[in-house]
Amino acid sequence: MADKKAAFLAAIPHTIPVFTGYIVLGAAYGILMDSKGFSILWILLASVFVYAGSMQFVAVALLAAGFDPLGAFLLTLMVNARHLFYGVSMLNQYKGLGKLKPYMIFALTDETFSLLCSTKPPDGVDQKWFMFFITFLDHTYWITGSLIGGIVGSLTKFNTKGIDFVLTALFVVILINQWKATANHLPVLIGIMCAVVSLVIFGTSNFILPAMGGILFFVTILKKHVVEVKSV
Amino acid sequence: MNYTTPQLFIFFGLVTLGTLLTRALPFFIFPEKKEIPKYIKYLAEVLPYTIIGMLVVYCLKDVSFSKAPYALPEIISIAVITGLHLWKKNTLVSIGSGTVLYMILVQFVFI
Numbered sequence: 447m448a449d450k451k452a453a454f455l456a457a458i459p460h461t462i463p464v465f466t467g468y469i470v471l472g473a474a475y476g477i478l479m480d481s482k483g484f485s486i487l488w489i490l491l492a493s494v495f496v497y498a499g500s501m502q503f504v505a506v507a508l509l510a511a512g513f514d515p516l517g518a519f520l521l522t523l524m525v526n527a528r529h530l531f532y533g534v535s536m537l538n539q540y541k542g543l544g545k546l547k548p549y550m551i552f553a554l555t556d557e558t559f560s561l562l563c564s565t566k567p568p569d570g571v572d573q574k575w576f577m578f579f580i581t582f583l584d585h586t587y588w589i590t591g592s593l594i595g596g597i598v599g600s601l602t603k604f605n606t607k608g609i610d611f612v613l614t615a616l617f618v619v620i621l622i623n624q625w626k627a628t629a630n631h632l633p634v635l636i637g638i639m640c641a642v643v644s645l646v647i648f649g650t651s652n653f654i655l656p657a658m659g660g661i662l663f664f665v666t667i668l669k670k671h672v673v674e675v676k677s678v
Numbered sequence: 679m680n681y682t683t684p685q686l687f688i689f690f691g692l693v694t695l696g697t698l699l700t701r702a703l704p705f706f707i708f709p710e711k712k713e714i715p716k717y718i719k720y721l722a723e724v725l726p727y728t729i730i731g732m733l734v735v736y737c738l739k740d741v742s743f744s745k746a747p748y749a750l751p752e753i754i755s756i757a758v759i760t761g762l763h764l765w766k767k768n769t770l771v772s773i774g775s776g777t778v779l780y781m782i783l784v785q786f787v788f789i
Contacts, residue, residue: 463773492690498697505693513685515692522696528729529697533704534718535725541710554701556733563726608751608781614737615759615776621730622763633724637731650739657735661728665721672724 453567453575460565461583464557467613468499468584470606472591475502480596482506489596493589497553501525528654531661532559539563539577546578557613558584564620632672636664747788755780 472493479489496502501522508518532554539562543550554562558581567576625634640660644653665672681689708714714722741749759776766772 459770462770466777488686488690495694496690496697498693501693501697505690509681509689513681513689515689518689519692519696522693523700526697526700528732529700530703531725531729533701535722535729537704537708537714537718537722540705547705551702551705552698560730560733564730605785606781608784609777611752611755611780612773612777614734614752615755615773615780617730617734617737618756618759618776619763619769619772621734622760623769624727624730628727633727634731637728638735640728641732641735645735645739653739654732654736657732661725661732662721665724665728666717669720 449572450575450579452570453572454579456568456571457576457579457583460561461580461587463612463616464561464584465587467557467610467616468587469591469594470609470612471499472588472593473595474610475499476592476595476597478503478506478595479592482510484596486593486596489592490589493592497555497585497588498522498526499555499588524655528556528658529554531658532556535559535563543574543577546574550578550581553581553585555584555588557616560617560620564623630672632668633665636668637661640664751780751783751788754783 475493476489479492480486492502492505496505504521504525505518508514508521533551536554536559540547540550561580561584562577565580567573621634625631641653641657644657644660647653648656708718738749738752741752743749755776758779759772762775763769763772
């Protein structure tokens with residue numbers, strides 16, 4: 447019990463940027479669903495079970511366009527294909543998680559992944575529960591945000607324009623930390639270059655899959671040059 | 679939107695399933711007892727360094743360099759975040775200041 451409490455307390459500060467981002471984006475999602483006539487129950491179900499930020503927004507747009515569940519399924523696979531990379535990256539770190547593992551795989555979002563691969567628990571804090579609480583807290587923030595949006599979102603006066611930049615800022619900071627943590631910057635550069643080139647060629651809605659293909663291609667053929675990358 | 683409850687369950691169920699598949703597939707292919715091939719181990723080590731860069735681009739994908747304000751709010755904020763982070767090395771200060779600055783820029787400066 448003391449173990450879990452220590453892990454919980456150690457996890458909280460790391461999740462603050464995600465807290466801000468998820469409360470705001472979650473609220474935006476709640477407002478959107480509410481405006482399309484969905485009850486608070488559907489908002490809750492979608493945020494608990496789908497739990498895939500951008501895809502939840504896309505799903506609303508798809509429903510507005512007509513009932514095509516198979517098309518939605520295939521689009522989900524494409525939009526969320528980047529998660530495959532997260533899973534591969536976490537194969538080792540997720541070993542021995544036992545009964546926590548299915549949940550932690552289910553809840554592995556962009557933001558949770560970025561925290562899990564960039565933070566380590568302080569000495570003496572249990573790694574397993576530390577990772578679990580980061581995952582669980584993020585999920586809780588997202589659900590809370592979307593409920594707030596569904597209930598009171600449309601009443602708020604505070605101008606939140608631009609606050610979703612908090613997630614961009616989080617990724618930029620992690621990128622800087624990664625850059626400093628390793629002498630070999632080739633992998634970081636491959637990631638950025640493939641994404642930028644793919645974005646220019648394929649446009650905003652289709653660039654992720656080609657970017658992933660490009661990343662796989664270059665890290666494979668440049669394996670010799672991507673010598674040991676130290677962990678953060 | 680006029681959909682029946684079963685229709686919505688099917689729709690959200692499939693979106694959930696699709697998301698879950700992309701998250702779980704690597705763990706199904708390489709269960710804990712199975713030896714992970716060397717190549718996959720290599721990918722596991724190197725991919726995190728490539729994906730974060732991709733995520734930054736993903737976040738900025740809708741920013742236009744050819745239309746006003748020419749990505750200036752993003753460029754300025756990211757420059758400040760970078761400078762601040764190299765100087766103070768405090769994650770929350772860098773993220774917090776960068777976000778507040780960005781909000782000020784898009785709400786009051788580059789309207």
